Amino acid sequence: MFKKNKIKTIDKPVEQCAVFGVTCDDIGYSVSKLLYDGLIALQHRGQESTGVSLYHTGGNGIFTYKKKGLVSKVLNKKKLSQLWGNVGIGHNRYATTGSTEFSSHHYIQPFHFKNNDMEFSFAFNGTIPVYDNIKQKMDDMGRIFITNTDTEVMAQLIASIAQGTEDWVEVLKVASHFLEGSYSLILLTNEGDIYAMRDPLGFKPLCIGELKTEKRNLYFIASESCAMDAVGGTLIRDVKPGEIVHLSHQKDIHTEMIIKSKTTARCQFEYVYFARPDSIIDGISVANARLNMGIHLARNDPLLKDPEFKKNAIVVPVPDSGRSASVGYAKESGLPYVEGLMKNRYVWRTFIMPGQLKRDAAVKEKLNPIRSVIEGRDVVLIDDSIVRGTTTRQIISLIRAVGAKSVNVRISCPPVLSACYMGIDFPTSDELIAGKSIRLFGENYVEEIRKQIGADSLLYQRLEDLLSSIGMTENQLCLACLTGRYPLERIQHLADSENAIKMNR
Ligand code: SF4
Structure with a gap:
């Protein structure tokens, strides 16, 4: 069954989410202001809620803060000064006015998963329209769900595949075989690495950027390249449909193609209306x-x-x-x-x-x-x-x-x-x-x-x-x-x- 998680009330098609991530090799530097700048530049893709997850090398795992509201309201100066970490991911979400269930705190991303064995934080732009069968399998394995969203189903799926392995590329590769839909996702591990994956048809945009200074090297991942401009970075390239990208604050960018489709299905509306005109998507x-x-x-x-x-x-x-x-x-x-x-x-x-x-x-x-x-x-x-x-x-x-x-x-x-x-x-x-x-x-x-x-x-x-x-x-x-x-x-x-x-x- 297709899960309608919105009330259709609009007279324009509306994009539902934006993702942004940053890693920095300088552990004395906090990326929270960069998360703010990146998410502000992507505000047009979602105005209902804002969330960030931060990791500090040498610290105590991942910290997540998320709330309903625009980026400027949720990540105000006081809050930003309290958020510390040299690696982080963020998310803007759109939800239709009037839908109370789906506006609740549980539905705001990033989705922070934590149990005795593992911890990660996860956010995505897209939708898995038919996910009942995956959810049923997870239910049968004893997984407990607190929301009724594709986001949590994806997070639980990733968690169950990740049991007993630290090879996140392999985990995402296996997860991709179960996920039929559109997704550009980012995942922050409790080792402080960011992994990103774009679905094999490339419905949603996703790109990589960098900023190298004398003091530090930063890598970015974003829904649109306008976010790279906002943080003073340079667009390296788009994540290819069917590709996994690993951004490490210690090493460099590592990428791996998992599925190469003969055809792609990039959303034409990104070019017509959704994306900011100052963005470059898939080289255009x-x-x-x-x-x-x-x-x-x-x-x-x-x-x-x-x-x-x-x-x-x-x-x-x-x-x-x-x-x-x-x-x-x-x-x-x-x-x-x-x-x-x-x-x-x-x-x-x-x-x-x-x-x-x-x-x-x-x-x-x-x-x-x-x-x-x-x-x-x-x-x-x-x-x-x-x-x-x-x-x-x-x-x-x-x-x-x-x-x-x-x-x-x-x-x-x-x-x-x-x-x-x-x-x-x-x-x-x-x-x-x-x-x-x-x-x-x-x-x-x-x-x-x-x-x-x-x-x-x-x-x-x-x-x-x-x-x-x-x-x-x-x-x-x-x-x-x-x-x-x-x-x-x-x-x-x-x-x-x-x-x-x-x-x-
Ligand atoms: S082009 Fe495809 S993905 Fe984009 S709005 Fe139309 S149906 Fe949806």
Whole structure:
């Protein structure tokens, strides 16, 4: 059975976690401030809770501190001054507002495992959608679970494999055979070593960095390379799909490929929306990929063939998600790029709110159209995706209210048709405006979406142009939410059976 550990309440797909780790060969140096800096840079991947585990060479094992709240709140100056260790890992977690069970302290990562035989701390980004069978086996072995999460199942699995061995690479290698899903994980041992592993299809990003000074050598592991910049480090490279990395404060980096797949399934949404534009993922600049998406949209836009339209049109991004693509569109089309929507940056988490009325109010609170630049103009409004369509409809009506001549929506990703089972908080296909419309209206579904959101015209990115913008092939990316074809067989069965149930309703 698929464990839904979220309440689906959003109008944007939401990444659920970030991981960050650091080792330092200078045992007189504490890495707690670096953990803070790295986690702050990764705050966009999870805002519900923050946690860190630290190890001090020569000390008494691992110390873990975790709490609900943003990094700046949980790891305040006073707390940071109390956290000491030359090795550490950290985690940011996203959980949907309203889900009390899954917001409890037990669900916050890192997950600190300790019994008479062993101790380690563990955190991951991703999801193991079907883990009942592994949990059942662990139950049969007498393991006691305190949560109902894939995180604890993974930790218990690792602990049971690690019984009687200190070869952590072998432990993770064996664990990977049981884990079907998406995971970029980091593990801190009670010898002060960090191990990291990326799943064989590479759904979630993970990279390694370093900082070498006269006094000390530091190695980092992070969900995104922007965290390396934040700590003054240099990106070495991405962890390859199916690779285990060992970072030691005493030695160096050791890596081992455990499974080399012919195909990979890196989440396309990292490039479209989740990742920070200043990150480089699997060798590709996220900012460049988004710029290319805007260029492709402009090349395919039939409205740009009309000289009268071009004379009066402006390109307006939905802040911040549509910005990079808007720059590309404006560059290719020759139209002026205009910041026509003022964003109130003090309103937090606009799109992650329960209930439609609250979301509508939040959009108004967060975005205000600028009449002086919009009135009388043909607006080309650019965003990364349309999920439920409610936020897009609201933004369009705000723009119309200040006198736009027309509002033409351009979306840098193809229509989102299917749910994600790989660790992204996503509405079900029934709630996705494109998923619902394609079932009801067949091939005319884009026109139906246009009517529902109230746009004068609507253009989505073509799949082949998305691939070309990112610079990867269908065999390298997960495109399941766009195509309904899931890269894991078990997930495909799950999606097919859920769809069959819906069709029979
Ligand atoms: S289904 Fe979509 S959001 Fe989920 S991992 Fe695949 S590409 Fe990413």
